[in-house]
């Protein structure tokens with residue numbers, strides 16, 4: 440089978456989704472690590488972003504691949520969703536009832552994550568790279584109206600990232616099946632590591648809008 444044929448087959452698409460999904464999950468770890476500098480303070484966070492930007496071209500290459508992974512993951516997801524829907528019309532509703540929640544809503548949660556990322560890039564990423572207007576990076580995230588200075592933005596981040604966690608709960612389990620880990624002696628270890636990605640890392644992200652959007656203003 441040629442590589443193009445493999446990548447456009449259902450199995451190939453599932454493998455592509457598993458790999459791009461896992462790579463995006465790894466990225467989240469680094470991204471959370473950087474964002475946690477917000478809790479250290481303004482100078483620490485600004486210093487971290489400046490160091491990152493000094494990498495220049497390397498960052499652009501990384502961003503190019505991240506966007507590529509997001510789009511190819513979403514594209515394959517949509518095609519598989521359409522295929523499954525058609526198949527479900529043929530099979531009885533029995534299988535539908537047995538589908539676990541996170542899997543049943545994967546297309547919905549994935550769409551919200553996509554909307555979240557589009558919003559995230561057109562605000563934070565755009566401002567950080569092209570429209571800082573004399574503001575500090577820290578201020579953009581914690582005080583500006585595209586950041587957690589707006590309660591609506593904070594709520595949007597909390598809800599969208601919680602749904603991202605739910606999306607990953609299904610996604611990482613499904614990736615384990617596709618890559619042949621489920622059913623082997625590594626399954627338990629895999630599931631324990633998976634929980635870091637679908638529960639603890641999203642919780643870490645959520646702590647940022649919860650703290651800067653609400654708690655810091657009350658305490």
Ligand code: HEM
Nearest residue numbers: 467470474488502505559563564567568580600644647648
């Ligand atoms: C509280 C939560 C978050 C904050 C404060 C935050 C902050 C930021 C900031 C400031 C940037 C621009 C960085 C720069 O260009 O220097 C950025 C970019 C980005 N964010 Fe987030 N982010 C959050 C959550 C997420 C989540 C959950 C994802 C999902 C995977 C994500 C994915 C990305 C991606 C792919 C980029 C572009 C790549 C990059 O420039 O690093 N972010 N984020």
